[in-house]
Amino acid sequence: MSRTLSDLPGPRPWPLVGNPIAAHRAHLQFEEWARRYGRLFRFRLGPISIVGVTDPEIARTAMQQRPERYTRIQRTNQIMYDLHVGGVFAAEGDAWRRQRRLLNPSFHGRHLDTFADPIRVVTERLRQYWLGTTERSSERGEDVLADLMRYTVDVTSVVSFGQDLNTVSGGGDELQRQLAYVFQVVERRSNSPFDYWKLPGVGLRTRRRMRRLDAFLRDLIVQARERQAREPDRRERPSTLLESMLLATDDEARLPLSDQEVAANVLTVLLAGEDTTANTLAFALYHLAKHPDVLARARQEVDAALGDAFVPTLDQARELTYLDAIAQETLRMTPPTPLVPLQATEDVTIDDLQVPAGTVLLLLTRMMATSPDVFDDPLTFRPERWLEGDAEQRRHHRRMMLAFGGGPRVCPGRSLALLECAMVLAMVLRTFDFSLVDPDAPLREVTQFTIRPEGVRLRFKKRGASQKNIGR
Numbered sequence: 001m002s003r004t005l006s007d008l009p010g011p012r013p014w015p016l017v018g019n020p021i022a023a024h025r026a027h028l029q030f031e032e033w034a035r036r037y038g039r040l041f042r043f044r045l046g047p048i049s050i051v052g053v054t055d056p057e058i059a060r061t062a063m064q065q066r067p068e069r070y071t072r073i074q075r076t077n078q079i080m081y082d083l084h085v086g087g088v089f090a091a092e093g094d095a096w097r098r099q100r101r102l103l104n105p106s107f108h109g110r111h112l113d114t115f116a117d118p119i120r121v122v123t124e125r126l127r128q129y130w131l132g133t134t135e136r137s138s139e140r141g142e143d144v145l146a147d148l149m150r151y152t153v154d155v156t157s158v159v160s161f162g163q164d165l166n167t168v169s170g171g172g173d174e175l176q177r178q179l180a181y182v183f184q185v186v187e188r189r190s191n192s193p194f195d196y197w198k199l200p201g202v203g204l205r206t207r208r209r210m211r212r213l214d215a216f217l218r219d220l221i222v223q224a225r226e227r228q229a230r231e232p233d234r235r236e237r238p239s240t241l242l243e244s245m246l247l248a249t250d251d252e253a254r255l256p257l258s259d260q261e262v263a264a265n266v267l268t269v270l271l272a273g274e275d276t277t278a279n280t281l282a283f284a285l286y287h288l289a290k291h292p293d294v295l296a297r298a299r300q301e302v303d304a305a306l307g308d309a310f311v312p313t314l315d316q317a318r319e320l321t322y323l324d325a326i327a328q329e330t331l332r333m334t335p336p337t338p339l340v341p342l343q344a345t346e347d348v349t350i351d352d353l354q355v356p357a358g359t360v361l362l363l364l365t366r367m368m369a370t371s372p373d374v375f376d377d378p379l380t381f382r383p384e385r386w387l388e389g390d391a392e393q394r395r396h397h398r399r400m401m402l403a404f405g406g407g408p409r410v411c412p413g414r415s416l417a418l419l420e421c422a423m424v425l426a427m428v429l430r431t432f433d434f435s436l437v438d439p440d441a442p443l444r445e446v447t448q449f450t451i452r453p454e455g456v457r458l459r460f461k462k463r464g465a466s467q468k469n470i471g472r
């Protein structure tokens with residue numbers, strides 16, 4: 001006997017509105033329903049039926065069956081295309097296949113060699129900025145998330161198009177404001193029951209701002225082309241994602257990315273790389289402040305690996321296995337992306353459930369990674385579980401950890417994100433003692449496109465050792 005969506009358990013929907021939720025805590029509401037109704041449940045947002053999934057095998061299979069059987073949410077994709085963000089994140093089908101094939105080399109691990117030094121410079125600048133806070137330290141402490149957002153914008157800009165915007169120490173934060181604006185518009189439009197921005201006279205301000213942003217990106221493309229023409233070496237060794245996107249050709253069709261595709265993908269990378277990594281780092285600092293035993297072990301590792309330097313080289317960063325475990329554990333318990341929504345392109349059967357084309361599957365990946373079926377003692381922050389030969393390890397299904405998604409659309413920026421995590425965490429541990437301003441306050445997670453920790457305020461105190469610069 002097969003089941004249909006109406007056989008699934010779930011909260012009772014109201015006529016027309018479905019199951020109203022508070023947008024700023026949407027992911028917590030979905031997780032609460034998952035706990036109440038089980039591995040497959042249904043709810044409705046307005047007219048759209050959504051199936052919540054907490055079964056990791058079902059989630060992995062669905063992720064693998066892209067792009068054919070599932071897309072991202074088609075309406076959100078269209079909203080992104082309309083805003084000139086129709087890059088690899090929002091593309092589907094053959095257009096996605098081609099863009100992803102052309103972009104993959106840009107994200108290849110070998111580029112980390114090129115990016116590591118500029119990232120170290122930005123990391124050193126964040127260190128100097130936080131050293132400054134030890135002198136002007138106030139009762140309220142430092143809002144680390146705001147600082148980390150500026151850090152990730154600087155890193156992503158250097159890596160994407162080679163300009164160091166220096167927003168960390170108060171340079172122009174125009175780009176950061178533009179990115180925040182794009183997020184807001186995508187979120188507002190996605191949450192609206194109808195396309196209000198298509199009404200006459202509506203959306204002019206957004207169009208104007210998006211045109212300005214597009215012009216900025218087109219300028220970057222022209223400059224990068226000129227640099228490549230002037231310095232042919234750059235064609236052999238591209239130093240930014242933009243340069244390598246311009247060189248990418250498709251072996252099959254020998255078609256390079258169009259300027260429009262390059263612009264959309266630079267913007268996509270800026271958007272995808274900013275909040276996610278900053279939020280992860282803020283969550284990680286929170287966990288470190290709450291777990292002095294973890295902090296002590298991490299500090300030992302960093303002190304031993306870095307000698308008298310404060311910011312690791314790429315080779316040193318690669319040795320920091322415990323720090324990597326801290327990042328993995330942070331992403332397991334408090335990922336900035338605890339949900340991956342997919343939309344079925346055709347009728348599909350999941351177990352005995354008939355799912356009609358157009359249905360949205362909401363994969364609750366954090367629920368999976370915090371299930372006792374997947375990890376032992378899943379609600380304890382224990383980075384050791386990620387280390388080879390962990391003696392206490394019993395249940396540990398690392399392939400069910402889907403904080404970076406999975407299948408062919410898995411996050412291409414994960415190595416870069418983990419490198420940023422290693423750099424910042426090592427720098428902080430080498431330089432500072434730090435504590436939460438309010439250690440008893442519960443961690444507040446807010447849905448704002450990604451999930452951010454709200455109100456992580458830290459007090460930094462300089463560690464005793466003599467201060468040196470990047471220390472090569």
Ligand code: HEM
Nearest residue numbers: 088089272273276277280337404405406409410411413417
């Ligand atoms: C800790 C930081 C990050 C997390 C947790 C994260 C998470 C994710 C997730 C969950 C997806 C969707 C994957 C899927 O559908 O299976 C994704 C896609 C993507 N991410 Fe990340 N991400 C992070 C950092 C970055 C960075 C630094 C970049 C770029 C520099 C980036 C670029 C992208 C792109 C381009 C996609 C779309 C891939 C596609 O659709 O083919 N991400 N990311």
